[in-house]
Amino acid sequence: PPQNKPKGSEIRACADFLRQELNCMPNLKVILALGSIAHNSALGVFQLRRSNWKFAHNSYHDLGKGPVLIDSYHCSxxxxNTGRLTEDMFYAVFRNxxxxxxxxGC
Known part of the structure; x- marks a missing residue:
């Protein structure tokens, strides 16, 4: 997408689909948000204020209802290429x- 970001209208168009998908997974434990747009979209599904839940790489957000939200920089x-997200940083998210x-069985 232009400037590597979807338009607001595109994000809003996907919101209902995301809500439906999450509602179909009652045992979901974790949502991995790849980037701040995904982070904000997940918060929107749960009708939570973005100002209360700041995006930060490898951060853990107990939203108080449903799954926890884990953030990662998008693997773009x-x-x-700029080193904002390294392989070690990305693997650390998955270890957490x-x-x-x-x-x-494990």
Whole structure:
């Protein structure tokens, strides 16, 4: 998309779809937001104020209802080429998520 960001109208058009998808997953434990747009969209689904839940890489947000929200910088070419997001940083997010989700047999 232009300037590597979707338009506001595109984000709003996807909001109902996101809400429906999340409602179909009653056992969902974690939402991984890849970028601030995904972070804000997830907050919108739960009707939470963005000012109370700041986006930050590898941050954990207990929203008080439903799954927790984990943030990561988006794994775009821009973020990886500029070093904003390194491979180690990205893997650290998944290690933290793994600690939150018990996997049977492991």
């Amino acid at each position: 070419r821009y973020n990886t 998520i793994r600690e939150l989700i018990p996997i049977k």
